[in-house]
Amino acid sequence: MIEQSVLEEVLGVAMRTGGEFAEVFAEDRRNASAVLDDGRVEELTSGRDRGAGIRVVVGDTTGFAHTADLTEAGLIAAAEAAAAAARGGGGGTNVVALDRRSASRGYDIETYPGNVPKARKVELLGRANDAARAVGGAISQVSVSYGDNRRHILVANSDGLFVEDDTVRTFFAVSCVATGDAGMQTGRESVGHTIGFEMFDMYDVDQLARNAADRALTKLAARPAPSGQMPVVIGSGGGGVLFHEACGHGLEADLVAKGASVFRGRVGQQVASKGVTVVDDGTMEREWGNIAVDDEGNPAQRNVLIEDGVLTDYMWDHLRARKEGRRSSGNGRRQSYQNLPMVRMTNTYLLAGEEDPESIIASTPKGVYVKHLGGGQVNTATGDFVFGMTEAYLIEDGKITEPLREGNLIGNGPEVLQRIDALGNDFAMGPPGTCGKDGQGVPVGDGVPTLRVSSLTIGGTAA
């Protein structure tokens, strides 16, 4: 994307005012999407974003500038702006010699979506629409979306690091509305992987569409969710967002350093029930949160955050790790070249236990079974978090009975982790997610086995 000699020159300029660290992050991203709604393919969209972000660190201050102009002159102008923003003293001279490394993700993309005829992508939309509507007359509306993107990044910094990576992601989602006597309900199914068009060899789009339609239909007969505390069983693959919110964000080193995490100072302590092991793993092949290198050029890692209930480590980006004199954990990510990187999750999951999932439900006299969670949100300073249930049922006398309408559950991270009292042997990854932090969205994955929390507050309306 940019010549090595130009990068070395630009980094030299960035360091000229006394910078301690400088970095060029360049990105060339192509997006393609297609949407079918209300029976019509509304449009195909193609887009391209290309540019570079340059940061310069002086003491505790980071200066940052970005540009869509990747010529040497454009990059030098951005480097000067970033250096000025970092407010360095000046007078330094710095020769940067880059050492080119290769990024590897351990598998190959089979079919680049950019090489697939648009007509084939559009055909998938039509098939899903037909399949969802065929489920029943109560399905009153269907929206289907397809998306792919190819993101080529380059990172070069004043420590000599120079790495490029090329990432391909493919996404497909079906959303249905069902209309009944009691109004409308919605159902959704989505899949996304860090692979190419071969994703459609893994999934039958007709089946995905039927799943979405079934979810909407099921909820037509749903009753209001209960209000108050009771045991909650979360289904395999349906609820990794619980850990993303309950502890994931609180284990991000930037929040910890500011004292904005309830997990501050708790490394080595028992923070969760015995048997609970939580991992953040950017190397998980083909998963939505997979990365070969993070957006600071560090290789993705498998990081164990909580092992058998004991907090083992936080997640780190370059800046926080540098301050602590340790290595980044490969968690420095950013939405685009227009943003500064910060500590972010990749694929966050809870390892399986040994129990039979059926017996976990059978041993719950009264509670809620959440098959699919929606999004969530956490206040890392207090630990209070919420997450939505998009498909849930009552458990009565150890059996799954009536479907429930949507609602949020609320809990406190450190308390909920200690209340996990059953772990199934049926681990699965969940649907693709977008994690938002400080206005930046990045793709993340999550996964859980069937598990039970002995008590959570369910935010429904039924007594």
Add this chain to the structure above:
Amino acid sequence: MSDELLAIADRVVAMAKPGEQIEAVVVRGTETEIRVFGGDVESLSSAQSQGVGIRIVVDGRQGFAYAGSLDESAIAETLADARDNVSFATFDEFAGLAEPDGVVIPVLDLHRDAMVSFATDDKIALAIELERVVMAADPRISGIESAEYADSISEAAIASSAGIRTTGSETSCFLATYAMATEGDETQTGFGFSVGREPSDLTPSAAAIEAAERATRMLGAVQPPSGRLTVVLDPWVTAQFLGILGYTLDGESVLKGRSLFAERLGESVGSSLLTLIDDPTDVRSFTATDADGEGLAARRNVLIENGVLQKFVHNAYSARRAGTVSTGNAVRGFKSTPSVGCLSVSLVPGISEPAALIAGIDDGVLVQEVSGLHSGVNPVSGDFSTGAEGLRIRNGELAEPVREFTIASTLQKMLRDVQAVGSDLQFLPMNATGVSLVVADLTVSGS
């Protein structure tokens, strides 16, 4: 400067082939974001960005492409992509661009030269002052999660072969902070902000004191018991709720069978105290604009009047399909085709101060923060359940802080259960304006 953007848009439109309708949106912006921590700059980002979005309609089929660049080669590639995408869309007799509708674009005071000339050092000083006042506000303030200053200077031009030629330029800035208060092992947080069109509009001390007060008053919070209570939503919370309500009144959702108000025009849908307007021409609003995303004049629309549903909002496409005219509610960036949405939604305020609203409640909760709106509110079904924190109301006075509970109802029922609208309009860094709102009979789920 916008003339330069309009010239680019004109050039794109001039490339239309026979039978093609073309629309070009060209934008350019300069943004600065300064975060401070510990009395020093933590990060300072400043950058210019630009982009072009090209929409082409041929014989009832639409294609679109965009690029984050205004280079001639990028524009040519984008135009070719948009053209290629046309052939894959389904024929739609209503597809097409916005036509000039004769509504004069209002002259609004949205651009301030003082914003453009304001020095970076002075921006830094505002952010440092914000943090300093937060830290000094109360001995229990233990730190800040964030303290930032941000501004944006943006210009846009839209031109189309249907005869649209519109330019606009806007400036805005804000200060925002999350304060942390700590007592023993317990930490609570509070948010404060100040918004304006130029830095002299900003009041760092008011934002800082609000954040500190919201954080400290939550110390000692307990989980409340479950029950049905009257709830006072503070302006910040009401605004978020109005943003969701706006979705249900968007003409495209109505046409596509996703609005729970689809068949209700002219009917009572809520308390007679409720008058909901969408008014992007109110320059006090952070998202005020003189033109919508298709270059039509922005205008004041009354959506609900005294509880009666009056109007859905439309862009050119949804209006054509619904057999009506655009209400000037096309919403878009350069990376997408126009959707439909409210631009700046607000309730007409009532006459009571918040203290008077609280004085009338024997047993209730003042909600100062909600969480999980995206996961707990379904605007299609109307099911509504969010995490909440705030203060208990007992015998007409604010009492102990409460947290880790949810409030739940349905959007339909909440509108009917509104008991009072406050007089305290608050302009926020979002597309909805806040005001205190009293809603009866919400389900509180706690211990």
